[in-house]
Amino acid sequence: VQLQASGGGLVQAGGSLRLSCAASDRAFSSYAMGWIRQAPEKEHEVVAGISWNGAIKYYGDSVKGRFTISRDNAKSTVTLQMDSLNVEDTAVYYCARGTYIRATDFGRTSSYDHWGMGTLVTVSS
Secondary structure: OOEEEEOOEEEEOOOOEEEEEEEOOOOHHHOEEEEEEEOOOOOEEEEEEEOOOOOOEEEOOOOOOOEEEEEEOOOOEEEEEEOOOOHHHOEEEEEEEEOOOOHHHOOOHHHOOEEOEOEEEEEEO
């Protein structure tokens, strides 16, 4: 399976960006999906996750109320709408797939078994 993320770039603090991830897997609709980021010199962090049918959505504490994850199973895409960005959101963002994730485990990076190439988001002050 290939996960192709796009939409990263440079934005000023307070602005918005929309990340998209296209999956090549025909079984996309059966997988949970997530967005994971890594800021410079920091650990990977799950910022958002979504169950196969969209019924469960997870957000990391640092992005709650600012980021929104959604998916379109018909198009095999998952999207991360990022609003009110701040400099701490600067990171490489990865789209990732989870074969099966319990509701309590969406925030664990180990729950995602396949990651795509990242896209860089830079927020300037």
